[in-house]
Amino acid sequence: MQGLIEQSSRALIGVKWMGELDSKPFLIAAKRKYSNKEAGEKAMELCSLWDSYLRDPSWHPFNIVRGTSDKEEEIIDENDEKLRNLKNEFGEEVYWAVRIALLEINEYNPSGRYIIGELWNYKEGRKATLGEGVSYIIKQLTVRKRKRN
Secondary structure, three states, X not given: OHXXXXXXXXXXXXXXXXXXXXXXXXXXXXXXXXXXXXXXXXXXXXXHHHHHHHHOOOOOOXXXXXXXXXXXXXXXXXXXXHHHHHHHHHOHHHHHHHHHHHHHHHHHOOOOOOOEEEEEEOOOOEEOOHHHHHHHHHHHHHHHHHHHO
């Protein structure tokens, strides 16, 4: 898996860090709200603040509901004050970045609240199978071997 972590961001198969915040929406929102000179710094501060919220196990903005198969599911509490304020102040893009990270953390590591690497098929936007990962690595090794010769 280490080799896949080091792959470029354009790789078809790689490691996706589940629960990691996407910083791009924070920069876009900061550019709308602050001058270009201070937007980058403000975006980093805001992203860092929300990253700390995501890691805080005492903050649990979820409601438990009965799903379609009568199984309990956790869904994001749309009335959570922090999330509402974030959405109102910085917009939908930042809200959705936080929401996606929250859902990933809750799915992959709800008790520890830290990010976890997952073998990911970027082309199809889903978890990759072990077979896909192995096939991808073998193809990459074959291409590198040809380039050397």
